Amino acid sequence: MMHAPKPAAPPVPRRRRGRAAPALLAALLAACSQGAEARPREQPAPTLLPPVTVSAPAARPRPSVPVDPWVDRTLAGMSLRQRVAQLVFPWIAGQPADAPAGEAANLARWTERDEVGGLIVSRGTPAGLAAKLNAAQARSRVPLLVVTDLETGPGMRLTGGTNMPPAMAFGAAGDAELAREAGRITALEARAVGIHVTLGPVLDVNSNPRNPIINVRSFGEDPGQVGRLASAWIEGAREGGLLTVVKHFPGHGDTGVDSHVQLPTLAADRARLARVELPPFRAAVRAGTDGVLVAHIAVTGVDGPGAPPASLSPRVVGGVLRGELGFDGLVFTDAMNMGGLTRRYSVPEAAVRALLAGADVLLQPPGERAVIDAVVAAVESGRLPRARVDEAARRVLAAKARVGLHRGARVDPAAVARVVGSPEHARTVRRVAAAGTTLVRDRDGLVPLPARARRVLHVAYNLPGSGRTTLGSALAAPGREVAEVRLSGSVTAAQVASLRARAAQADLVVASALVTPREYRALSLPAEFGAFVEGLAAVGRPVVAVSLGSPYLLSDFPSVPAYLVAWSASVAPQRAAGDALAGRAPIGGRMPVALPPFHVAGAGIARAGSALGN
Secondary structure (H helix, E strand, O other), rough: OOOOOOOOOOOOOOOOOOOHHHHHHHHHHHHHHHHHOOOOOOOOOOOOOOOOOOOOOOOOOOOOOOOOOOHHHHHOOOHHHHHOOOOOEEEEOOHHHHHOOOOHHHHHHHHHHOOEEEEEOOOEHHHHHHHHHHHHHHHOOOOOEEEEEEOOOOHHHHOOOOOOOOOOHHHHHHHHHHHOOOOOOOOHHHHHOOOOEEEEOOOOOOOOOOOOOOOOOOOOOHHHHHHHHHHHHHHHHHHHHHHHEEEEOOOOOOOOOOOOOOOEOOOOHHHHHHHOOOOOOOHHHOOOOOEEOOOHHHHHHHHHOOEEEHHHHHHHHHHHHHOOOOOOOEEOOOOOOHHHHHHOOOOHHHHHHHHHHOEEEOOOOOHHHHHHHHHHHHHHHOOOOOOHHHHHHHHHHHHHOOOHHHOOOOHHHHHHHHHOHHHHHHHHEEEEEEEEEEEEEEEEOOOOOOOOOOOOEEEEEOOOOOOOOOHHHHHOEEOEEEEEEEEEEEOOHHHHHHHHHHHHHHHHHHHEEEEOOOOOOOOOOHHHHHHHHHHHHHOOOOOEEOOOOHHHHHHHOOOOOOEEEOOOOOOOHHHEEEEEEEEOOEEOOOOOEEEEOOOOOOOOOEEOOOOOOO
16 A cells, blocks of 8 residues: 655554562552543632642663753753743644634743743644644744544644544444554644644543543553554554553443543552553553553542542543553643543642642643742742653653754645545545444345335434434435435424424334434433334334444334444545445444444444445
């Protein structure tokens, strides 16, 4: 296969994993057993907890990764305040120039006065974002490390960038080579616009079907499968020169609350953590991940009742991650504007606690200058050891050197259009979408759609803000008439009555639902829509349900005779679902999660496609 041009920066070197001594592990286990992305939102006034003083974890050398002399030379020339500022990564919009209003002044202040270490960027056009980041790099005395979420590929942040299906589609495909290629493509497009770090892949094991925020963002519920696919993705990203920061340590998959809103609890005991949550992170450390993002979740199996957020926990960061897993790379907090943190702590206090726990990067903290002031004051008072700041700043600088920023931080604007959203990358996306399409159930032989289905009604429900369904156009075939009804938001009794009347006139109904996890909102279908689909099945009407997001929607219409999962509403997965339903393409995906109590993980019905379809 032809490869797109690589960024000028060299590939990121593989890091050998660290290993904790057995005696240290035993001591840590004994000690522990005792005890977007969105623009910053206003949060309720926090209930502030008093400052505490805890022992900072000891610095760990990283002899396996050669460090460029620029790192120590740059660190030696920094004041305490400049070193602290290297740990702070504010949020910026992806639009060019002064969008939103006032951002140009903020950027100038952060880079020239505060000298922050990096930025976390939001969505924008590739050319506009590249120009904005080039301008920011030109102002900064020390190059900026630029990070963002790219869970579903570059298109998640770059208009016109390559849109990948979510991780669970890769889990359904089960192909590590596809995951590796997705990581490589993501790296090439990210580096082309000046992004150096992705906050991913997601290593959460989605063992809780009611999890409101992880869901399809996870590779699945099998820890070994999650670790295998994530490791391949990390290797591909390294080939393209992109640093990876896996998340959400120590595992957000078995929680029932969105940490953007409040503090979730992971109630797993130490044996369960070792068996389910931690194996993917161990695999990522072995694969050489550059960083780990620690979640704002209470881990009672480590910290006991009343546990603090893991991001502020010395036992979780210093004990489990640094000690037990032997990880010596960058540790990021999750975004510091999230309700899971701010409902209990002021942001400056949380920043100090995070550094005491062992974090290196303070991600997206509101009030950046106040955060820097608080950390400097904590060092000067003796509460926070200066060595802890030095260690963290050195890690940040070393990451910058690994991606070649000390040799040049600005990108070539002319290269952006050649790399971002290339046709070659789109072909890989189509392969992933086709391989991941999963036929979970087909009791009555409705997939591919039978030739007798001359009149098809497609009822499409979209959760507001999730995208737009285009599946209906893919169902058309010679001799088949497809009518389409679109629903969004709440569903009224009058709409349901109208749908029932139209369904009575159709030979077959395709009911598609687009529900995907997103911060600050519920992950569910309106009861009226589920009841409409279930009612059709109950009276024996031929109905095929299609999920373009969460696979767990089957519980809303458990009696449907046929259920297909396509994982996403982006163009390629919808096209793959249409091709599968029309019989134009084979189906071979397997469920990476169980759908209790109906189907076990691994379920999936194979279908052979034909060039003509039905």
